[in-house]
Amino acid sequence: MSDYAVLEAAARDRAGKGAARAIRREGGVPGVIYGGGQDAVMLTMDPRVLHARMRKTGFFATQFHVDVAGKKHRVLPKEVQFHPVTDDPIHVDFLRVTDRTRVTVEIPVRFVNEEAAPGLEVGGVLSVVRHTVEVATAAGNIPEEIVVDLTGMEIGDSVRIGSISLPEGVRPTIADRDFMIASIAAPMQIVEDEEEDEEDDEMDVPTVAEDEAAQQDDEDGPAES
Incomplete structure (x- = not known):
């Protein structure tokens, strides 16, 4: 047992x-x-x-x-x-x-060897599309996890279900396409956005006191000579 x-x-x-x-x-x-x-x-x-x-x-x-x-x-x-x-x-x-009961279950995905992925070493980001994969299998053959090896992956590379070796008798329930599990994306370009934010912060913005002074001048009219 x-x-x-x-x-x-x-x-x-x-x-x-x-x-x-x-x-x-x-x-x-x-x-x-x-x-x-x-x-x-x-x-x-x-x-x-x-x-x-x-x-x-x-x-x-x-x-x-x-x-x-x-x-x-x-x-x-x-x-x-x-x-x-x-x-x-x-x-x-x-x-x-029992061992032969047919079931549909969500299997967690685990990623390994991130340090061996050149795309991640140069600043790429692991973009996970699916943290679990739904499979149909016999209860006696349920895998604990689906392991994805990232060794050698570059920026722009992706992992699809067709490249994963599943145990015999275990089949993904989505069978009509080779769906993506994860990819390595280029790092986000945020420098320009940060510079624009800094420029906005540096713009001259009237203070409350300046606004009130301007309103008072308008109400008093031009000074007498």
Whole structure:
């Protein structure tokens, strides 16, 4: 059995909005495990446990064992609903999976060897188009990350999905084009803009006192000789 992280949960015997609200009032997060041709399992989770896991990269592509009353269920997080004001989790759905369950997940992208990219060494900027790539795969074959090697990349070079070696059976869900993941762009030219800003700052701008003096002269009219 694979060594999946364990999420502790308590069983709940009532469904419905009223029961869910009662759980939230008590400080819990209601949830459900479904799929795999088995009955749904209703549960309650500690929000601190959920928060701790969600802060880590790739939460929705990570498999867990959810322990409900001593029975472990192998799952993938499917959906988390959040409160519209507090942004606290208010419900979590888990999909029960096996190695052969077909799933669609977002895989995080990690860039390596930035120091070996000449384009970055001369001041170029890594412009990331996609921090994750959605793929279709069997649950037993989900990659932890997609690694992009920047070695040798110059300004103007780009990385597209077609140049990435994915594990066998893992396919991007966008199949009709060779989409871009990142590129190395030229450094932004901001010197001229800064000089223009400095020139604007140096322009003579009348002070409040000068404006008031000018208005007073207009009201008094020309001085008598």
